[in-house]
Amino acid sequence: MEFPYSLRDTQRDIIKDVKEVLENSSHLVFEAPTGSGKTIAVLYPVVRYALKNNKKIIYLVHTNSQEQQVIKEAKRLGVFAVALQGRANLCPLARERFQGGNAEELSLLCSRLKKDVINGKREACPYYSNYMESGEEILEFIKVVHTAEEVFKKAMELGVCPYEAIKDAIKEATLIVAPYIYFLYPFIRRNLIEKMGYALQDIILIVDEAHNLPEVAREMRSMELTIRSLELMESEALEYENPRILGHTIADIGEFLKESIYAMEKFLQEEEGLIPHYAFEEEISKFLGIGMNDFEELSRQLIYYGEMVREDKIKRRKLPRSHIYHAGSFLYLWKEAYSYEFIRLIRGGKTPSIEIYSMDPSLITDVIKGVHSSIHLSGTLALENYRNLTGLPEDTVMKRYPSPFPQENLKVLYVDDVTTRYGEVEKHIDNIASYLERIIKMGRNTAIFFPSYSLLSKIEERMKIDALVEKRGMRQYALFEMVERFRGEGGAILSVLGGRLYEGMNFPGEQLEIVVIVGVPYPKPTPRVKMLERYYESKFGNGWEYAFKIPALIKIRQAIGRLIRSEEDRGVAVILDKRAPLFRGEIPAKRAENLIKEIENFFKR
Template identity: 40%
Template structure:
């Protein structure tokens, strides 16, 4: 605890000791501790002390930028002499050139396209610095080259600080970020920098410590299994194929074989809209050889798919170069189709073939079932710490990540009497709710709203379910709702008004308000969960459950139960973030009793009794 900058709260010394033991043994550790436990400072204090003594580096991974800020804040509080730390973000987030050129400001510009743009501009800027006359340069990179030897920064620097500095002095923040990373003992980075194979190579070349001489810390680790599966999944949409056909025309690609293939793919995808029987969530399993058979039917020589895919990638690279020269994001739809085909023909049993429909668009997807294909790199580190407030069931996380790890669970540092969890018997959202069940839950919600006039967050399984209740519910206080696809600024505006004026906020499990938003003190005192947030029935979930059934013998626990309990615990965690917070969570679903092994809860026979239990709790707690 010699680097701990605060007076330790309850359990923090124990958490630090458990981490120190794992580091001493060079082991992986899975650690669950509720919100307010100080996981960030505990992990950094323990890891930094060990790393300093043993000449090691630290890689701290986060899912969101706000989590990066918290880690930087704690490192600045620690103020350890001689230790350098920096948070890093991708080019797409840090490129100042994009902010100045309207044609580059595409909504979906990714790191790959921005990296290509960056390489081309840097090359031209270097030519300009040698005295050649060239266009389409990057003035930010040129200023970095001219001033890099004179740049001075604090020992602990956030990526956001570098962005502000870059705008002020017109210097490339991304290059400064890389320069500082090479000198850093601690790097705070997004998940993708370690789990994406291409970005990992770049990361390793810019970090002064080998992985086997580094400690890995994974924050909000409950997100990692799904992140790894999505990272290795890939898809091809009808809109992408149409974009590729337009590129063929616009850029004069004279290759009849490729044109025939893309036109065939367009027809195949159009037919699938009507020929496939989709699930309630608009997806379906694609029969193993369906795409190949459809291409044969269209007269495509499937034996030459690899060759055609490689040609598409080559043409796509040329198109991207032309776009870059025109001050456009160097994206190519032709290249995207080629890359999809090359990955599709190499798929094995650890991927499942799916088709998904979304309004007028439709896509074919190769969905990765095995997260450990991406997460296996964890075993290259000296040791790792995986922490979250919601990792139950922990054996599922361990197995999904493919690591041999010890596990530790800690209770909330705050008094147990500060929180009450109630589940209501006699109601459920299982299967299809008839109007009578919706009406029963609505009357129950209204009873609670009228009895407990405190700031309340109500979370539904989906927007479609929320819509059914919104039509019927009668609320006499301020009512707010997070709408499907609503912009962040709009939601934050409603949230500010809700916190200030009070009322009831309707949202969905897994939405922005269910995770990652802090509600200090009276800003939120009650969370109501309508229904158990099991993943909706889909072809993807069915395939994932079957895969884990075959691999571990318990697909339901690994896929359905794990997702539901983590979402509920995340939502309930919004209530208690400090020792002064008080709150009640009410679950409107009798199936909640299945989860009593994960969290303490009391049964209410009906909504009226739940309302009375909540009223007594608040009257006793003041």
């Protein structure tokens, strides 16, 4: 197998390190700039090793565009790869009739419909029925290696189920491309590995855009109960004869739970607050007149009735969603999750909610240690921090590969007379607005990233110049239209760090020449973030870095990284905050004596 491109030095280094890691059956965490060709540099040695040593590869992606990139490279390598997505994307019935169904609901529904088809009720799922009768053509199509969306389109032409076809193709494939949850959820992972016909230790795992993994893992173990879902639980109970649990109707229990959530608002500090141990249980006990020991019984019975609702909905060919079930599961987790890594939160606003939040991603990602080798790659990664958060072994190889692009193509500047520091920002707003106006007037294509929508709108109000603005909650089509306008006409575009514009869109060449980062985007010191700081302090001894510094650093570097994605790209990044030197070791920013002049000089060269 030949490397399908002309090889760059960075790629040569990556290939060498990946080979070593595979031979030693160990783990590699690395950072290499976007555009450096790291996907193929990882895939090439991994595919060769897997074919030679009878291993299988799971390549985890965070977005569909990453999946497309991996499939493109797999085609060039000539390896049989299958792109897997959840039923929400690949089940035609989910797209037609059951939009918004989650993985568990769609799985329940699908199992029942398939059973009905097998028992002769063809109409239960015609796509499955057609696939059972004549699935050969779609399976042949999949063998040529396609993205999940391409398989979906072809399956629709043939009237067969793409999800089932892809599942059946997994066994033959060397490379499976899948969203994170396919490996992180124990139940889904077991199914996947069983389908592949290999043991965990025969899997080589690749995690793309790995900086996202810790937060995805945290969210997987967290759960929320909202006032809205309790209102829906009450309606659901009334629809199903409102059964009694511990002497109360389910609708009344919903009402008491709502009251108990409102009672937690006394713990709010601004929009969020920590709920002390047992405070919520005591409130419920008071309302329901039950003992603390009955709490488990309450959750179990809610789950029991919720399952009956789900079963009934499946029979009626409806999405098996039960708000009674959700409340029961939430209360069950609430009671169980009393280890140090969980916190309980109240969130304020018009419709408050309570949340169980898991602070430790390693409890989910620990399983990675069981694979043959794992390779974690990203354009921006704090290596040691990532290794510790995910619980990878001490001897994990950590590498940072230099940019293959000319260093002189990027200039990073900061100014030291403004800041967005909490408590100081108000007196700097006019000055920041003035900087932005002067930068925009230069007529270069400029993206300006703010730490929050509220600061964006405050500063935008003071600016006396036109710019495109990404508004909070903007519809996808409106955002795309705005981006197309920016690409076509140029000018300035205002957005937030971590927003959709910042994450997933490319602006090659002169489409983007200047990136401005307004302030240092430290997370807001909410009770949740402070608890994360405390947790990491006790676990790793440097909580502030984990909870504040590294999230800010990653955001700044990602924003800067948008400028240079090929040899031809040139650009200037500007940090409008006097705190920029705190990142001196990681971001080589130079203090600007005369910002506008220095930018002009850069582009004159």
